[in-house]
Amino acid sequence: MNAPYRLKGMTGEWEVVIGLEVHAQVVSNAKLFSGAATAFGAEPNTQVSLVDAAMPGMLPVPNRECIRQAVRTGMALDAQINKWSRFDRKNYFYADLPQGYQISQLYHPLVGEGTIEVLLDEKDEGSVRRIGVERIHVEQDAGKLMHDQHPTMSYVDLNRSGVALMEIVSKPDMRSPAEAGAYLRKLRAILRYVGSCDGNMEEGSMRADVNVSVRKPGEAFGTRTETKNVNSVRFVMAVIEHEARRQIDVLEEGGAIVQETRLWDPDKGETRTLRSKEDAHDYRYFPDPDLLPLELDDAFLDECRKSLPELPDAKRRRFEMMGISAYNASVLTAEVETAAWFDALLSNDVDPKQASNWVVAELFGALNRLGASIAECPVSPAHAAELLRLVADGTISGSIAKTVFEKMLESGDPAGAIVEREGLKQTSDTGAIDAEIDKILAANADKVEQYKAGKQQLFGFFVGQTMKAMAGKANPGVVNERLRAKLD
Amino acid sequence: MSVDTATVRHIARLARLQMSDAEVAAMVPELNNILGWVEQLGEVDTDGVEPLTAVIEQKLRLRDDVVNDGGIRNEVLANAPDAQHGFFAVPKVIE
Numbered sequence: 213m214n215a216p217y218r219l220k221g222m223t224g225e226w227e228v229v230i231g232l233e234v235h236a237q238v239v240s241n242a243k244l245f246s247g248a249a250t251a252f253g254a255e256p257n258t259q260v261s262l263v264d265a266a267m268p269g270m271l272p273v274p275n276r277e278c279i280r281q282a283v284r285t286g287m288a289l290d291a292q293i294n295k296w297s298r299f300d301r302k303n304y305f306y307a308d309l310p311q312g313y314q315i316s317q318l319y320h321p322l323v324g325e326g327t328i329e330v331l332l333d334e335k336d337e338g339s340v341r342r343i344g345v346e347r348i349h350v351e352q353d354a355g356k357l358m359h360d361q362h363p364t365m366s367y368v369d370l371n372r373s374g375v376a377l378m379e380i381v382s383k384p385d386m387r388s389p390a391e392a393g394a395y396l397r398k399l400r401a402i403l404r405y406v407g408s409c410d411g412n413m414e415e416g417s418m419r420a421d422v423n424v425s426v427r428k429p430g431e432a433f434g435t436r437t438e439t440k441n442v443n444s445v446r447f448v449m450a451v452i453e454h455e456a457r458r459q460i461d462v463l464e465e466g467g468a469i470v471q472e473t474r475l476w477d478p479d480k481g482e483t484r485t486l487r488s489k490e491d492a493h494d495y496r497y498f499p500d501p502d503l504l505p506l507e508l509d510d511a512f513l514d515e516c517r518k519s520l521p522e523l524p525d526a527k528r529r530r531f532e533m534m535g536i537s538a539y540n541a542s543v544l545t546a547e548v549e550t551a552a553w554f555d556a557l558l559s560n561d562v563d564p565k566q567a568s569n570w571v572v573a574e575l576f577g578a579l580n581r582l583g584a585s586i587a588e589c590p591v592s593p594a595h596a597a598e599l600l601r602l603v604a605d606g607t608i609s610g611s612i613a614k615t616v617f618e619k620m621l622e623s624g625d626p627a628g629a630i631v632e633r634e635g636l637k638q639t640s641d642t643g644a645i646d647a648e649i650d651k652i653l654a655a656n657a658d659k660v661e662q663y664k665a666g667k668q669q670l671f672g673f674f675v676g677q678t679m680k681a682m683a684g685k686a687n688p689g690v691v692n693e694r695l696r697a698k699l700d
Numbered sequence: 701m702s703v704d705t706a707t708v709r710h711i712a713r714l715a716r717l718q719m720s721d722a723e724v725a726a727m728v729p730e731l732n733n734i735l736g737w738v739e740q741l742g743e744v745d746t747d748g749v750e751p752l753t754a755v756i757e758q759k760l761r762l763r764d765d766v767v768n769d770g771g772i773r774n775e776v777l778a779n780a781p782d783a784q785h786g787f788f789a790v791p792k793v794i795e
Contacts, residue, residue, distance in 0.1 A: 241765045248770035256786040260776045261769035277765030298753075305716055307790045358787070359794045366794065367787035370776070494714055504760035505753050 217388030218429070221460045228456040229433055230386035231423040232448070234399060236378045236409040237353065237416070238281045244352055244376035245272030245315065252415050256369040264374040266310035271502055274299075278376035279506065281408035282322050282350045283516045285378060288406045288523055289345050291326025295508045297349075299500045307368055308355040316379075317349035318497045322506065328382075328402070329525055330394035334542035337532075343395050344383035353377050378409070384423065384433065389449035396420060396445050397546070401524050404548045419443045422476075424455040426463070434459070435469040439483050442476050451476050455483050527551055534564035540572050549586050553593055560597030567600055574614065578621055591620050599627035607631065609638045612684050640687040645694050648681040649674075653698065663699060671695065701739065702732045 218225040243250055246263035263270040286293050298320040301313040326345040333339040355373040359366050380399065386392045400418060403409040410417050420443075425436035437459070439451045459469050475486040522530075524545045531541035531554075544554045557567055575596070579589060599620065603613045608631055619630045631637055639645070652674060653660055663670040678691050703711075708727050712719045719727070773786060782789040 242763075242767050242769075246770075247763065247766060247768040249767040255773075257773045257776055257788070258786075259770045260773070262772075262776070263769075265776045273761060273763045275765050276762035279762065303714075307788075307793045357793065359792065361787075362784070362789065362792075364792055365782070365784070365789040366792050367784065367789055369787055494710075496714065499753075504758065506760055 216429075217390070219426070219456055219460060222464050225429065226426045226456070226460050227387060227429045228452060229384050229425045229427060229436070230388075230392050230452055231384040231436075232382045232386070232392060232395065233421040233423070233438075234380045234382075234396070234418060235353075235420075236285075236380060236403055236411075236418050238278045238350070238376035238378055239408055239410060240275055240277045240281065240376055242275055242277075243374040244275055244278050244350065246374055248374065250375050254371055256367075257371065259371040260373065264310070264370055266312070272315060272500075274503070274506065275376065278350060279322065279508070280512070280516055281376075281406075282348060282378050283508070283513065284406050284520060285380075285403065285408045286323030286326060286348050287517055287520060288402050289323075289326035289328060289348075289380075291345060291348065292324035293508070293513060294320065294322055294324055295513070296320065296505055297322040298505045299503045300497045301500045302351075302495045302497055304495060306354070307366060308357050308373070310355070310370065310373060314352050314354065315500055315503070316351035316497075319499070320505075321347045321349035323348035328395060328398055330391065330398045331542060332390060332394055335537075335539045337538055341391060341394070343385045343391070346381040346383050348378050348380050351377050351379060384425075384436075389452040392422070392452055393445050393449045396448055398524070401546055401548070405521055405523055405551075407521075413443050413445075416443060420448050422448055422451045422455070424452055424459070425469070426456050426459045434463075435471050437469065437472055437474050437483075439474045439476050440486065447476055447478060450481065451483060454481065458483070524551070527555075531564070531568070534558075536564050536568040540568040543572055543576075544568060547586070553586050553589065556593035557596055560594055562597045562600045563604060566604065567597075570596075570600060574617060578617070582621070590624050591617070595620060595624075595626050602627055602631060606640070606687065607638060608636055609684060609686075609688060611679075612636050612638065615684070636685060638685050638687050639682070640690045642690060642694060645678065645682065645686050645690055646698075648686075649678055649691075649694055649698060652677045652681060660699070671699070674699070701735050703728060703735070 216227070218227060220226075238244075240250060242248060243261075243264060246261040248261040248264055249259045251259065263272060283293055297317060299315050300318045302316045302318065303313040305312055324347055326348075328343045328345060330341050330343060331337070331339050332341060353372045353375040355368055355370040357366050357368055361367050382395065386395060400411040400413075403418070404411045412418070419441045422439045422442055423436045424439070425434040427434045437455060439455060442448050442451055455474070462469060473486045474483040476483050528541045528545045531544060532538060536544070545551045554568070554571055557571065558564060575589070575591075579586060584590075599613060599616060602608045602616075603610060608616060616627050616630050616636060619625070619634070620627060623630070656674075656677070659670050659673065663674075674695050675688070675691055678695065679686055679688070682691075705724050705728055708724050708731065709719070712724070777783040777786070777788065780788050
């Protein structure tokens with residue numbers, strides 16, 4: 213059990229209470245209510261229909277795929293799926309919102325309560341925390357404003373206007389920056405496994421509104437603030453630390469926390485008030501009269517459920533059942549591409565534990581050096597499996613395997629061909645090994661004397677010299693055995 | 701339920717409507733009349749009656765996930781008071 217996260221103040225210890233509202237862009241070809249494209253990076257206003265531009269008389273028609281993706285996401289979070297939900301209008305004026313309202317779901321969201329399990333320590337299944345999910349609803353994204361292109365004008369690009377978002381609202385269940393970070397990383401992993409959001413935080417496909425309050429442990433929740441549109445795990449954790457400290461300072465000086473929207477300034481590393489107008493939150497929600505209630509049938513839900521892949525928790529537990537360490541299993545399932553690569557490796561008849569150690573140590577090390585992602589890995593799972601089998605059956609030694617792997621990364625050739633071509637096969641030929649050992653012992657007569665006089669650690673020296681003389685190709689087991697026979 | 705001049709001013713502000721004091725004063729009884737009329741509906745006993753979401757028997761239709769719209773920038777920008785470099789251009793909305 214980890215010690216609870218506490219912040220020290222002048223009046224004693226404080227507990228921080230955190231809830232996250234994550235906006236995740238749904239993976240779909242077309243927008244939530246129109247047939248315009250959603251691709252990132254298009255020329256301004258080229259992916260805009262008259263619906264997205266809110267021309268009079270245009271009517272929204274929901275995209276089945278966006279609904280399906282939100283339902284699949286809900287199922288992946290083990291959440292209640294509401295077969296009857298409804299769209300509401302959230303009314304406000306801003307230059308990036310041509311309708312003057314956002315179509316969202318306040319009163320009857322598509323997805324109800326669910327759960328996300330996070331591990332605070334990857335090595336320890338006992339560090340698991342269950343964070344509640346309050347709801348998921350679908351809604352429209354707004355357009356994009358650019359303020360730096362003209363001295364007196366703002367430019368509006370409506371390409372994002374109407375793109376489908378899932379708003380995934382957690383319960384106020386998190387108690388430390390680390391828990392919030394783990395929740396966000398886990399949510400991102402699940403979304404990417406499911407394929408409902410690409411999780412690309414740099415491109416804004418996932419952003420979080422961070423709700424923070426502080427209290428003395430055991431007391432009622434304090435007043436919270438909401439810091440909007442935070443776009444990285446690191447920033448979310450920084451917002452929590454900064455905002456909790458700010459609130460403690462205010463309260464300890466006898467002040468009160470104002471429930472308000474704040475903005476994270478990554479350059480200054482602080483939050484500041486975004487707006488505190490008394491009518492800022494007067495959204496006057498009401499059911500959208502352009503849209504009938506959304507009713508889903510069992511066939512639709514069955515298809516959603518059947519299309520779900522194996523999820524990170526299930527995959528991690530399956531890996532652990534195979535004898536893979538908790539840490540390796542956690543690392544190998546954190547990203548969907550890594551997990552897929554490792555599953556492909558396992559399907560090639562390798563020892564799971566040995567394979568997991570090799571991937572985490574050798575493959576990840578190499579990819580780091582190359583600055584490549586696993587998707588760009590020059591070595592295929594089948595070729596990697598061949599390499600592991602050559603080690604397992606004694607054809608090559610572990611150290612030669614590293615050399616072969618380097619050559620595989622350079623050439624993309626299979627391991628067997630490289631071993632054959634370069635003559636790297638391990639030898640257990642005692643004749644050849646004995647011959648080298650005899651030469652080494654003769655050349656180092658003084659060290660042999662010292663060894664026999666009790667300097668045991670010199671044994672490693674003889675092993676090293678023999679391996680060197682054999683160009684690394686001698687079977688280490690045989691070398692050990694022959695040395696013992698001659699020295700002891 | 702009824703509204704006073706403060707509420708009318710608040711609603712006007714939310715709707716970005718500029719109203720003179722005289723217009724606000726005239727609007728108060730007008731809105732209260734409408735509210736009173738709507739409140740009469742509360743006199744009907746609706747216990748056990750499902751809310752009516754549409755007057756015709758129809759379900760929400762969904763569209764396929766196909767890109768069949770967009771690529772009409774000129775039409776989209778045609779009515780804009782100002783457009784520059786393919787963007788809508790509006791008075792700067794940030795300090």
